[in-house]
Amino acid sequence: MLFMVGIERPQEDTSWGIVVPVFEQFGYGCVSAADEQKEILYRAKAAILEMAAEMVADGHNLASLDVGYTDYRNDYPDFDEWLAVEVPVESLKGKQKRINITLAEPLIARVDAYVSFHHEFKDRSDFLAKAADKLMQSG
Structure with a gap:
């Protein structure tokens, strides 16, 4: 499934901020941080998988997360860059x-x-x- 991931460049002595807005429509916040730029993709995928697993445990249908490419730039002005990240959440059926x-x-x-x-x-x-x-x- 495709997820839009916002990346916030670090200020002095801070980490890279990561947000995945699609979870907010279900009352979940999906955020993370990476100390180094090369960790961003791993941290984003880990956060998405963790939140998707939480949604499954709460009885939500993961298909409702499949909104495809969505432009969140106006709603999240602090996030400088956006990535479209493919994460296989379909396998999180809880079995x-x-x-x-x-x-x-x-x-x-x-x-x-x-x-x-x-x-x-x-x-x-x-x-x-x-x-x-x-x-x-x-x-």
Whole structure:
């Protein structure tokens, strides 16, 4: 799906600002920032995927985000540049998908022991999914 992404050039000692206005019509704000220009596309796509996943969890139909090319320049004058970014949000239907991974037995034992004492995790898969998501959000 195509998303229009606004880019705000940094002032002194600030980051590149990123906005994706289409989410606002559903009451969501989709913003991000990048410390370096080369991170803009990655940060924009990550923000779009995160907000789209939130919309799916709230029961919204992602097809309503498909507005194509839209000129937001008048509504967002602080954003100097605009990109049309293709992001495959259609795959965020919320279904679980089984994968096969290989881990060392001691690591599996440590994960299982951790999960057994931390009840915020449903099971090993839930722990691994949340750990992966946390690591990707921090970097």
